[in-house]
Amino acid sequence: EAGVVQSPRYKIIEKKQPVAFWCNPISGHNTLYWYRQNLGQGPELLIRYENEEAVDDSQLPKDRFSAERLKGVDSTLKIQPAELGDSAVYLCASSRELVLFEKSDSGANVLTFGAGSRLTVL
Amino acid sequence: GIQVEQSPPDLILQEGANSTLRCNFSDSVNNLQWFHQNPWGQLINLFYIPSGTKQNGRLSATTVATERYSLLYISSSQTTDSGVYFCAVASGYSTLTFGKGTMLLVSP
Numbered sequence: 001e002a003g004v005v006q007s008p009r010y011k012i013i014e015k016k017q018p019v020a021f022w023c024n025p026i027s028g029h030n031t032l033y034w035y036r037q038n039l040g041q042g043p044e045l046l047i048r049y050e051n052e053e054a055v056d057d058s059q060l061p062k063d064r065f066s067a068e069r070l071k072g073v074d075s076t077l078k079i080q081p082a083e084l085g086d087s088a089v090y091l092c093a094s095s096r097e098l099v100l101f102e103k104s105d106s107g108a109n110v111l112t113f114g115a116g117s118r119l120t121v122l
Numbered sequence: 123g124i125q126v127e128q129s130p131p132d133l134i135l136q137e138g139a140n141s142t143l144r145c146n147f148s149d150s151v152n153n154l155q156w157f158h159q160n161p162w163g164q165l166i167n168l169f170y171i172p173s174g175t176k177q178n179g180r181l182s183a184t185t186v187a188t189e190r191y192s193l194l195y196i197s198s199s200q201t202t203d204s205g206v207y208f209c210a211v212a213s214g215y216s217t218l219t220f221g222k223g224t225m226l227l228v229s230p
Contacts, residue, residue: 033217042126042208042220043165056217089163098215109153111210111218113165 002026004114006092012120018080021117025073025094032069033111034077035091043091049075050098082121089116124149126221128209134227135199143194143224145209153212154185156194159223160205168194168207199228 005024013019025032030051035043046065048056051072060067064083069075079086093113125148135141147154156168169176169183171192176183180199185192196203206225210218 035220040222042210042222044220045217048217091165093165107170109155110167110170111155111157112167113157116163118163 004092004094004112006090006114006117008117009115010118010120012122013082015084015121016081018078019082019119020076020078021090021092021119023075023077023092023114025075025092026112028096029094029112030072030097031095032075033091033093033095034067034075035093037089037091037116039088046077046090079119082119084121087119087121089118091116123216124151124211124213124219126209126211126219128207128221128224130224131222132225132227134229137199137201137228137230139199139228140195140197141199141226143196143207143209143226145192145194145211145221147190147192147209147211149213150187150190151211151213153218154192155210155218156183156192157208157210158203158205159208165208196226199226201228201230204228 032049034046037043047060047067049069067077093111095111096108127146129144154172157165159165171183171185173187180197182195206223208223210220212218
């Protein structure tokens with residue numbers, strides 16, 4: 001099966017310009033995540049979707065960032081306007097579903113990541 | 123939120139050596155996963171292990187949930203094991219929080 005697909009892989013923009021990232025999760029995965037990874041750090045959550053609903057967006061800078069997941073499949077993350085500090089790798093991940101106590105090795109909670117979109121803001 | 127601490131931050135090994143990576147977390151969890159990020163940036167899930175022990179080839183992991191730590195063992199390391207190893211944890215229905223990672227370099 002195809003993995004999590006992200007585009008573009010690389011993007012270089014001037015500050016104050018808009019930018020958008022696209023993610024296509026694994027087929028059948030209900031949960032979709034956007035993480036941001038700065039150099040030398042672990043990924044940090046921006047937003048999590050359960051189907052079409054954003055259930056965890058507390059860390060999304062809502063003044064400039066927006067996201068949508070229409071029809072509960074593909075998702076788009078937008079930054080407008082971009083700032084120098086937004087330079088990072090934007091990672092999309094998906095999982096089948098969030099199970100509170102996974103009794104067997106069903107893999108429901110396992111996250112699969114895309115290759116990421118590296119943003120450079122000049 | 124949950125705090126995740128990984129140690130050591132950096133590790134250099136000769137090929138063939140064994141290593142143990144540690145992940146401490148500040149609260150009880152029901153979701154713990156180990157990932158490997160290769161030098162090209164791709165994150166790959168290694169284990170889903172909120173408790174107990176699992177093995178996959180040269181890698182194994184143990185989580186002692188009551189004592190709030192997890193260990194990742196790498197035996198007979200190979201150059202392809204190089205990269206950053208992340209531990210990520212969550213409690214309840216919250217989203218995984220990642221540690222800062224352990225950077226591993228295996229030299230030939």
